[in-house]
Amino acid sequence: MSETPLGGPALPQERKVVTAIPGPKSQEMLARKNAAVAAGVGVALPVSIVAAGGGVMVDVDGNSFIDLGSGIAVTGVGNAAPKVVEAVTNQVQQFTHTCFTVTPYDGYVKVAEKLNELTPGDFEKRSALFNSGAEALENAVKIARHYTKRNAIVVFDHAYHGRTNLTMGMTAKNMPYKDGFGPFAPEVYRVPTSYPFRDGLTGAEAAEVAITQIEKQVGAANLAAVIIEPIQGEGGFIAPAEGFLPAIQKWATENKVVFVLDEVQTGFARTGDLFAANHEGVVPDLVTTAKGIAGGLPLSAVTGRAEIMDSAHAGGLGGTYAGSPISCAAALATIETYETENLTQRAREIGAIIEEFFTELQKTDSRIGDIRGRGAMQAIELVETGSKTPAAALTGAVAKQAGDQGVILLTCGTYGNVIRFLPPLSISDELLRDGLQVVADALAAN
Structure with a gap:
């Protein structure tokens, strides 16, 4: 796969899972983290990142993750934009x-x-x-x-x-x-x-x-x-x-x-x-x-x-x-x-892809209660079938399975039932669609 113009490090823009998540080297780092870092500092995905750029993050075990979080909306231009x-x-x-x-x-x-x-x-x-x-x-x-x-x-x-x-x-x-x-x-x-x-x-x-x-x-x-x-x-x-x-x-x-x-x-x-x-x-x-x-x-x-x-x-x-x-x-x-790089336009393009993807999926999965957001700040709110009751357990399970399959996914919401999409604006359409499909597969499996 090719890199995007803002790719930074020369990283293949692909999702690749070569170990269980977390891998053995990440587990070693996590053991050190637990011994050295205050317990109140939690982590969403227990892996140790060594490189990132474009739309991927690579861990110490060689797993390449699609980044749909941007460090919580921080790395809009990518993790190592050349300028x-x-x-x-x-x-x-x-x-x-x-x-x-x-x-x-x-x-x-x-x-x-x-x-x-x-x-x-x-x-x-x-x-x-x-x-x-x-x-x-x-x-x-x-x-x-x-x-x-x-x-x-x-x-x-x-x-x-x-x-x-x-x-x-x-x-x-x-x-x-x-x-x-x-x-x-x-x-x-x-x-x-x-x-x-x-x-x-x-x-x-x-x-x-x-x-x-x-x-x-x-x-x-x-x-x-x-x-x-x-x-x-x-x-x-x-x-x-x-x-x-x-x-x-x-x-x-x-x-x-x-x-x-x-x-x-x-x-x-x-x-x-x-x-x-x-x-x-x-x-x-x-x-x-x-x-x-x-x-x-x-x-x-x-x-x-x-x-x-x-x-x-x-x-x-x-x-x-x-x-x-x-x-x-x-x-x-x-x-x-x-x-x-006209990244405002790129954000609108990313948003259109996410919205279209989940609007189509919602037709066959009523647990997607709402699809909302603007530009590259999109979310789906998950609910129990046939209601507006928040489905927090489902949300957590989807995020966990996505991580296991090589997609960094963030949740949010007062009720813990919202999956948010904040990809770097340097991500390619191909990589984005792959990540969204992993989310869809996780929904189907739960």
Whole structure:
């Protein structure tokens, strides 16, 4: 099989299983992991990866896996995109660190300029860089509170925003993210979202429910920010009904509440637009980004209206590694790759293949309750036959069998019954279809 243009390492683009999963060498690594790494750090597929690129990952035993997870939507340009490798190599040879808040450097400023240019909204913007999605969300809340002089924030059912104390409080799902880790930060309020498969509401109707609850239980005058994922990630790849996001944004603007879009998982071509907000022309006051921003290196950002971003005092934002020069070099090369390789179009092509495949399969398997998503961010929600009862055990069994057959597959959802598809945008059609067929075979066998 041929490699894709973004293939990185010279790896055959094929699925190949030569041992039981995990193989003997992976088992040796896992034994070391269990002896050295905290038990709370779990793994989805117990294999030891030694190389990756294009649409495959190769383990220490020589098994080649089709990657349908992209490290949870991180490696959109592939695991070793040539421009990213070159940019990182060049930067490492110059310097690895200075701390931007001690002695600044050009790469950080260039990333901020690019984010200000590309993110939704035709107004003056500022950006601040951080390390992870959760850190970006924490800082978005800090900025919104400082700007509005209010304390309360609103988040939504099924939301996922991170694993820090504040973002755990903002996250809906208890297990494994919150259980036993409280108490959590105060002044976080949760309201219903739009979940078309389960609530049956239009976007306007769902927004009215949410807004009524905000007004009655929180009060607009107390509210600093409304924070929402344009398509929910860990919560189940829930795309809200058309009109929901614009209605929430309109209410926030009218009530001088900062409207924050969490585009950590949806950002950077993943949904077939550079940002998911563009689908309905939603313009956030602040937007958080991470994951796909830097080709696998740790980087995140808060970008937004200049008057809001500039409200925090000097020294109020930052961090030792925030906006690492190596990550900034990777980000500039990654963004260039999205643009020059037209990866937004590639995401739409991938999404069409996934949607068509499962729409056809759904005709003969009613356990596929819903097929949803946008671009290369797609999911199927599995249910018990003839109902909408979540089929969590089936979902886990399908993911396990897929892994045994050489396909890296991620699950999600509040009810544990959603299979999500996040292939790297460097994957070939042939490899993608092979991976989807493995999933179909696993469904048939269970």
